[in-house]
Amino acid sequence: MNKFGHLETLPHGPFRFIALDVETAGKSAGGICQIGLCFADAAGHLQTYSILVDPEEPFAPFNTELHGISSDTVAGAGNFPTVYMALYDILNTHSLIQHSTFDEKALTAACARYDLPMVTSHWTNSVTIARQAWPELKGAGGHGLANLKKHLGLTFHHHDAGEDARASASVILKAEKVLGKPLSHLTVNRQLTFQFENPTSK
Template identity: 30%
Template sequence: MRYIAFDVETPNHYNDRMSSIGIAVIEGDRIIDTYSSLINPETFFMQFNIDLTGLNTSVVRNAPNFKELWPTIAPIMKSGVLVAHNASFDLKVLSYCLNAYKIPHQTLVPYIDTVNLGRHVHPDFSNHKLNTMASRLNLSLNHHRADSDAIVCGEILIDAMHHGINLEEFTRDYILDARKTKK
């Protein structure tokens, strides 16, 4: 099975545009490829998000917007089960971007949330935030940088595989237009 760990950063509290995306492709039990890009969200940045991500209007000024980037990342994103840490956030932002740019897309997207995996595999951890999990698993993390966050998310998935977890039991379907998990 192929898994596509991804992470997005956003420019403001609306969380309806991306300012960067990171992707890590997992096959077997290893990351075989990575991709990342800045994205011009074509909207304003809030100071909170600037402080968190280090991104601002001047940094992304010459980056492609989401519609320009989509033809590059769509084949990757559609090539396996999506994986994200607190997946509802990243999937919601993806949905907003697809709809804002009127990009045709599939209705249901299979995904795994590594927060749930972490809780199952490591119930003894004090919490299952990405930075906590990275620290406890001795993974290098440059937090709130989409490329680093996606790689660590992929490594958490691989850790679950090494613990013998049946990932199909953690795979859900996300309804993109409704922005919710299918029950």
């Protein structure tokens, strides 16, 4: 049971997009110890899921201090191939959100480490979207989740993968309201993207 009440089984879709965040055990980008997902449906409702991962490598004290996950925490958890392949289909059929590009890089590194296929989903960086929506934050704390938390009044526990994924999803939804339009590439089913485009839209 996770301490923030996240789902422990995957919800049923389809979803408009999935925000993804990972925590890592040490300096190795592929040493993932937690995966968090936030599922956004067409109405903007969010559901958060998180799962611990045995990184099969030592934990660095700095990382454990940051996210609170240690070798004891992940005792009995599945390794990356077990966890990732159970998530592969749902991740590979939805547009994905990440805050910065660290999460995609970590997944790529972990897939390379275990010789697994990387998802081919479209990734959107919520930092980039936040810069468009709130340009005034440049030089005033920036567009990291900690500063956006203060500026937007978000409620989440930073450095928990599920919580950070939910924050990234919230940033996207709030940015769309500020920008006055939905992000066109975030559709319910990415394989039908071009069918959803409105030829009269600007």
